[in-house]
Amino acid sequence: MSPDSEISINSRKAAERSSSSEDIALSSSDFDDHTTDKDNKPSDESQSQKRTNTESYKHYVLGQASLFKTTDRILDDIRVDPYFLFDKLSGILSVPSMEYADRLTEYIQLSSCHPKYKLVTLNANVDYVNLDSSCELADGYKLRTFEGLIVPTSCNGIPNDPMFHFVVKIKGPENELHFKHKFYGFSDDQLTPEDKKDLILDKSAIEEQFSKCESENDKRLANIILKSLPKIVDSGNFVSEGTKTILRVEICEPVIPQMEFKAFENSEIESRLTAYMSTITKEHPDKNLRVKVPSTLDCLKTLYRILSGPFNNIDSAYSKTLKPERSPILQFHLDLDILLRIFFFKKNEDGSEVELEPPRFHDFGGFEHICTEYFTRALQEVLYIMSVLSPNCSSIGHLQFKVDPNLTFLFTAFGESDLQTQLKCWANWGLYQYNKGFTTLSSNNYYPDGLVIELYNRMVALDTLATPIFLDALTFCATSCGGQELQIYASTLQSQGLIGFQELRSCFIKLGFEPNSIKSFAEISDEQLISSYKDHLVLSKSPAESSSYRSGLEKIGTYRDSSVIKIYLDTEPMHDLNEAYSTLDTSPSVDDDVLITAYQLKAEESNYYDARYSRALIAIAIDRRSMLLMSYIDTNMPNFSLGSITFDEAIKNLGADKYASDSSLIRIFQERINMETKLNFQRTWTSLKVIGQARNSKLIENFLATGIINLALLPIDKIPTGLNNIGNTCYLNSLLQYYFVIKPIRNLTIDFDKILTPELFGKDPNYKIRRIGGRVVRYKETERSYQFMYQLKNLYYTMIHANSRCVTPTRELAYLAFSPIESEVEFNYPSPDNSQGKGNNNNEENVGGDGNVGEVTDSVKSVINEDDFDIPEEDGKKEKKDGSMNENEMNNNKEEPGQNLSSEDESGDESDVMDTGDESESEINACSNGMLNSLAVAQIGYDQIENAFELGRQQDVTECISNVLSQIECALNPDELDESNEQLDSVKKLFYGKTKQTLIPYDVQARKAKSGNKPRTKIERFLNLIVNIGDHPKDIYDALDTYFTEDLLELENEEVKRSLTITELPSILQIQIQRVQFDRVRLMPVKSTEPIPFGEKLYMDRYMDTDDQSIVNKRGSVFHWRRELESLKKRKAVLTKVDDMGLGPKDVLESTRQFLQSNIINQVGVLVDENTLQILEHEQQKIDKELAEINSKVESLESLISKQFADLKSIGYSIFAIFIHRGEASYGHYWIYIKDPETGMFRKYNDEIVSEVPMEEVFDFSTSNRATPYYLAFVKDGFKDEIEPVKREIIENLVDSLD
Secondary structure (H helix, E strand, O other), X not given: OOOOOOOOOOOOOOOOOOOOOOOOOOOHHHOOOOOOOOOOOOOOHHHOOOOOHHHHHHOOOHHHOOEEEOHHHHHHHHHHHHHHHHOOOOOOOOOOHHHOHHHHHHHHHHOOOOOOEEEEEEEEOOHHHOOOEEEEOHHHOEEEEEEEEEEEOOOOOOOOOXXXXXXXXXXXXXXXXXXXXXXXXXXXHHOOHHHHHHHOOOHHHHHHHHOOOOOXXXXXXXXXXXXXOOOEEEEEEEEEOOOOOEEEEEEEOOOOOHHHHHHHOHHHHHHHHHHHHHHHHHHOOOOOOOOOOOOHHHHHHHHHHHHHHHHHOOOXXXXXXXXXXXXXXXXXXXXXXXXXXXXXXXXXOOOOOOEEEOOOHHHHHHHHHHHHHHHHHHHHHHHHHHXXXXXXXXXXXXXXXXXXXXXXXXXXHHOOOOHHHHHHHHHOOOOHHHOHHHHHHOOOOOOOHHHHHHHHHHHHHHOHHHHHHHHHHHHXXXXXXXXXXXXXXXXXXXXXXXXXXXXXXXXXXXXXXOOOOHHHHHOOOHHHHHHHHHHHHHHOOOHHHHHHHHHHHHHHHHHHOOHHHHHHHHOOOOOOHHHHHHHOOOOOOOOHHHHHHHHHHHHHHOOOOOHHHHHHHHHHHHHHOOHHHHHHHHHHOHHHOOXXXXXXXXXXXXXXXXXXOHHHHHHHHHHHHHHOOOOOHHHHHHHHHHHHHHHOOHHHHHHHHHOOOOHHHOOHHHOOOEEOOOOOOHHHHHHHHHHHHEHHHHHHHHOOOOXXXXXXXXXXXXXXXXXXXXXXXXXXXXXXXXXXXXXXXXXHHHHHHOOOOEEOOOHHHHHHHHOOOOOOOEEEOOOHHHOOOOOOOOOOOOOOOOOOOOOOHHHHHHOOOHHHEOOOOOOOOOOOOOOOEOOOOHHHHOOOOOOOOOEOOOOOOHHHHHHHHOOOHHHHHHHHOOOOOOOXXXXXXXXXXXXXXXXXXXXXXXXXXXXXXXXXXXXXXOOOEOOOOEEOOHHHHHHOEEEEEEEEEEEOOOOEEOOOOOOEEEEEEEOOEEEEHHHOOOOHHHHHHHHOOOEEEEEOOEEEEEEEEEEEOOOEEEEEEEOEEEEOOOOEEEEOOOOOOOOOEEEOHHHEOOOOHHHHHHHHHHHHHHHHHHHHHHHHXXXXXXXXXXXXXXXXXXXXXXXXXOHHHHHHOOOOOHHHHHHHHHHHHHHHHHHHHHHHHHHHHHHHHHHOOOOOOOOEEEEEEEEEEEEEOOEEEEEEEEEOOOOOOEEEEEOOEEEEEOHHHHOOOOOXXXXXXXXXXXXXXXXXXHEOOOOOOOOOOHHHHHO
């Protein structure tokens, strides 16, 4: 091997070796001298090279560093690195502190809250034991090297855990300004060539050169050198900003493995001694040899002397060998194989005895220092254990050494300003300093606020994604030991929306992810987060839960600074509608145009764009499915656009055929937005817009902007027919439209083609006894009912077939509808020659059923003429006639439920039948004289019609409904009668239900029914349920609860409990809202416009007669709650009642107190006891307290009552018609809203004008709305298909087609 190496390495000059002889307590015979083969000395090239270290430093871009640490953190990392190495983890020198902070805290906690290891340096009075060095470099730079040991903290003998060596190389100028180093970590590959050459031993180059060795000796020497290279288990490179210092830290395995020290334990020593003595005894049995057992310390000293031998003979031409056979000490002090295995001794067996030859350092040429440092590290390990075994042991021969655990020289070398504090903290470093907050920020409890803030900012700048971890650390530092500056800074960051790691992780977990580190956060894309967020919203059970998901995504977006998440959240509708309305300072009762105005005002007031207002508006728009709001958003808020949608995509989204007409597309749109609760309204609206734009459709454009179909843009056959007002018939028009949309009634009317004759009436005995509405119907009433049906058939026929937007009802129809059924009408009978019908109809509905019925065509013609039709102007509208009419005093004209209806538990009065039902034979004969059958036409004069209209002004819609239905029933066959002879027919099934009134004796004290008493019951039919606005109900359920409430009555001198339930429900449930009350002061009827809110759905389960005990118990609870509520309200009325002066009890007490305190009393000389004033004040407080308790209890009871039946939703009805009245009790105007079940839209039938209206208009329950619901119609679930508002089959020349 060439003594001169071409490899450039960082070598220190060989220290001056002491050449003086050294007594190591071994006899000279233990060594043998050999001539050295090589005497070349190593050259140190590093001293002669010219370097530009300043330029080298400039090559480091701190932003490319992998980590940031302070001096304290780096040195402590050296101390705690063994924890991680033992766990077979990578070392932490080149790892960001945040990645191991948690584990480090756990390690320390398991180590009795103190580090398991410590750093020590060893200094001796001989150079070859010392490894620290320093050399001058170019540009005033120095390279200072410090080496020491990482040793177990608690050790009183041979350590059970291995030791490590650490090397710290500091390259740079002196830190004369004593700056705090800010070290940035770089990998070996990032170092400049100059720094790499100075700081890192190039092992790969050494290995490459040694691979060229050829001779056995060179190979042996190469093998020794390679094995002598330090086995680095962890390392790190650091560049300090400002001080231009470059730091290299290495941790190496020990030279002597921990298991080798087992040979120095007492048991092993005794074993060797025993073996030696056994051999001696065999050889000299006559000698009684006694040898003292050496201690571990003695044996280690022997090892030290052997290992220091090559240094003592380093300049000698001969090397001394060990001759174990001549030295008993060698044989039982050491396991000599250690010298062969670890220290490269050569075993020579050529001679008469075995010799152990140590390596000669000069043999290694330019690599001598590698071998010498190898032996030096071994010596330091031996000396340290010796110092542990004997704390007073500080010398071996003339060797003096000292173990220093304070690292004073190393800390001093860094030259930082807080040296003394550093040293003090280093010596007392405990669990507190190992809190992960300090470790993460590379901070310490003695750092000033400014430095901690700087550390935070540097780390954030280096790794922005880890900001949450750094913020947690900063918060800990601020709260545990920070000053005001640090606390304010941490609070400011948090107020800006920054969050810590655990909070951020909880956000990920809430969205269905379980990352454990910052790196795993980054593996989850924005798209994945948004998708999971949407999925969680679907499963969300409350607005609060939805809001928590949003908050989590928002925090993640802020942390990532993600524009994708920000845009999504800024355009996402609010989840909580209450929050949306609150954001815009509005309420659900306001109209769409008011919401737009509120949004504009909020947007203008805001100094910067606030997405909350836009999100609130679109949330409301989607909830309301408002066309107006969506149109505004589409025009004025482009960032909420869904992006481009193609025509084909729009058709697919809408679920329509691309060849469908514009009106069909709108119908499909309406159906979907009203039927599909999970529909994406915005996407569906946008899809219809795309289709409308592609077709240039004015109809779709107008619909999208208003939500209403402009009927003027629709063909006539797509819209319902309006009815002209022929004079105070507005509510009749509403009623006629109402019955028209009910298919069973319309079909019954259109198909009506019967002819009544006295013979047929007399032949069927049911005609004589049948009752309708509890009264017997006479022939004359039946006859006029037929005429009514034909008039109605005429109207409905023309409404279906007329090529007109509106038609005119006949005045005869109005007369028959307004005048009571018992009012007789004169008829014009055809001559006998013309009486015979032209054909037979065997329809089972025909009276008599014998086929003796004429065709109906002539009858229809008789009531149709061209004047019946309104030929519209170009705009399809006519001037509206006067539609004024009145509402009657309902409290005088309305009767109790069931009155005037048949009762199933009472039979009819026969005398009444004779009085009202029997007609004389002469009267019937007069009607039938000379006729085979009758096609009688009513003869109604002008005066009669005017009188009927006047009567109509005095009626309300409920009286007209009863009159119309009675006539329809009268025209039906009396095929089936009940036990009271009440006619059972399709009208009964459609509109009539049954209630059951139960009376049972009640024990008030026991609060239960008396036992042994049989309840008395009564079954009655009802056409409509009546709710009284005078009871001030909160909503429709509250009103019905009052109607069906259980109450106590005094009957026959005992208390009875009365209950009312429903035994049978109709297909169409009608509810009358009693708004007219009689004002006894003004002696006139007055109308209340108090709102009574109702929804589109109504559930009747709670009112049904049932044996279900759970429901019965619920009713029982409500009964007691209502009685308690009534008592509380009575008491409240007493406490708030005012006198003629407008003063209540509290006001009187206060006025009295003030009067007694006034100057008037003082002037009069009346002495007022202070106690009196206090009593007055106390009584006021008692009233306030009692009222507060009453209000609280009332609110609680009302809440209990309202929720008591919320889960009962088996019997459902849907609103489909609402009669509206605007005006006062004596005048006003009627119209009707009718819902189209196919589209979900409401139409307003206002005489001849039929228009679509928004839901907000229909369900306007504001107190300012003077147009109030008066009569409600609900259709039973499963019967909705029988409601058909649009029925048009246009016949171009309708009158001609009848000729």
